[in-house]
Amino acid sequence: xxxxxxxxxxxxxxxxxxxxxxxxxxxxxxxxxxxxxxxxxxxxxxxxxxxxxxxxxxxxxxxxxxxxxxxxxxxxxxxxxxxxxxxxxxxxxxxxxxxxxxxxxxxxxxxxxxxxxxxxxxxxxxxxxxxxxxxxxxxxxxxxxxxxxxxxxxxxxxxxxxxxxxxxxxxxxxxxxxxxxxxxxxxxxxxxxxxxxxxxxxxxxxxxxxxxxxxxxxxxxxxxxxxxxxxxxxxxxxxxxxxxxxxxxxxxxxxxxxxxxxxxxxxxxxxxxxxxxxxxxxxxxxxxxxxxxxxxxxxxxxxxxxxxxxx
Numbered sequence: 530x531x532x533x534x535x536x537x538x539x540x541x542x543x544x545x546x547x548x549x550x551x552x553x554x555x556x557x558x559x560x561x562x563x564x565x566x567x568x569x570x571x572x573x574x575x576x577x578x579x580x581x582x583x584x585x586x587x588x589x590x591x592x593x594x595x596x597x598x599x600x601x602x603x604x605x606x607x608x609x610x611x612x613x614x615x616x617x618x619x620x621x622x623x624x625x626x627x628x629x630x631x632x633x634x635x636x637x638x639x640x641x642x643x644x645x646x647x648x649x650x651x652x653x654x655x656x657x658x659x660x661x662x663x664x665x666x667x668x669x670x671x672x673x674x675x676x677x678x679x680x681x682x683x684x685x686x687x688x689x690x691x692x693x694x695x696x697x698x699x700x701x702x703x704x705x706x707x708x709x710x711x712x713x714x715x716x717x718x719x720x721x722x723x724x725x726x727x728x729x730x731x732x733x734x735x736x737x738x739x740x741x742x743x744x745x746x747x748x749x750x751x752x753x754x755x756x757x758x759x760x761x762x763x764x765x766x767x768x769x770x771x772x773x774x775x776x777x778x779x780x781x782x783x784x785x786x787x788x789x790x791x792x793x794x795x796x797x798x799x800x801x802x803x804x805x806x807x808x809x810x811x812x813x814x815x816x817x818x819x820x821x822x823x824x825x826x827x828x829x830x831x832x833x834x835x836x837x838x839x840x
Contacts, residue, residue: 547808554805558787559593566597569641577644581612585776587672588613595620595651598640605781615646615773617675627657635671637678646769648675668778676767683763 572579592599599618606612618640636651650671654660787809789801 550800550804551808551812554787554801554808557801562592562594562599563597565600566594567600567603569598572598572641572645575606577642577646579606579612579645581606582610583614584611585773586613587615587617587773587776587778588781589617589619589671589778590781591619591621593620594618595622595649613773613779614776615770616648617671618647618649620649620651622651622653624653624655626655628655629653629658631670635674637675639682643766646773648678650675668774672770672774676770679766679770680763683759687759 577583590599590602590605592601602616602618634653636653638649639647640649641647652671787801787806789798793801
């Protein structure tokens with residue numbers, strides 16, 4: 530028996546190396562995603578229509594970032610012929626508590642100005658919470674939490690009587706130094722996101738959205754009309770959310786290849802291009818890693834393949 534103890538030692542060393550490679554690759558991938566975030570200046574240049582057509586519906590884009598616009602969103606803009614009228618970046622986080630009450634499950638914030646209808650949602654789960662909730666219940670709870678956030682935001686604005694009119698601004702800005710304005714599409718084409726895409730097919734609703742945005746941006750004259758305008762703006766946005774929900778919810782998932790840069794050390798290329806890539810292909814599926822709820826037969830989903838991330 531003593532002669533066979535080396536088996537346990539070898540197994541322990543192998544498991545240690547597997548976890549070390551996985552942790553190293555995952556850390557590099559996350560740091561790269563943080564560096565490649567899209568800039569807010571770029572989003573403002575694209576305008577509320579994001580340089581493309583805004584189709585009715587809600588798009589849930591899963592990613593691991595808690596701040597900033599993920600680079601994968603730029604690939605969706607350059608690949609899809611249209612993007613949903615409402616976009617929600619969903620990030621799943623596990624917190625060190627047994628159970629998170631459903632009323633405190635989702636944390637929302639705006640990513641862009643009001644007329645863009647882009648939000649960030651951080652879904653919090655405790656270590657005893659079940660992630661086997663069905664897709665309808667997940668969507669219903671998410672939309673209800675979003676409506677509560679919009680109402681609470683409107684109440685906070687109304688309490689700021691000395692408001693300077695920047696209530697529709699974004700609180701999630703990113704520096705250009707940590708963002709990217711040029712990307713390579715899956716087909717190898719180079720796109721500059723500073724130039725609006727599909728400009729000749731701009732959605733006619735653009736003028737409507739811009740008009741509503743300008744109305745919401747102007748606080749109006751002091752007095753009762755201000756509160757009336759604020760209530761109308763709130764009802765319009767809540768109605769927009771409900772209409773988008775009725776049009777359908779689509780899950781946006783990106784599947785990419787991970788590789789080391791050409792100028793990287795040989796050891797790094799070996800670890801990332803072979804060992805880490807092998808672990809990614811043979812571990813749990815991406816939808817499971819992102820905690821995407823089980824999708825029913827009528828659930829919408831769009832997978833974007835062919836992306837490459839250089840670490």
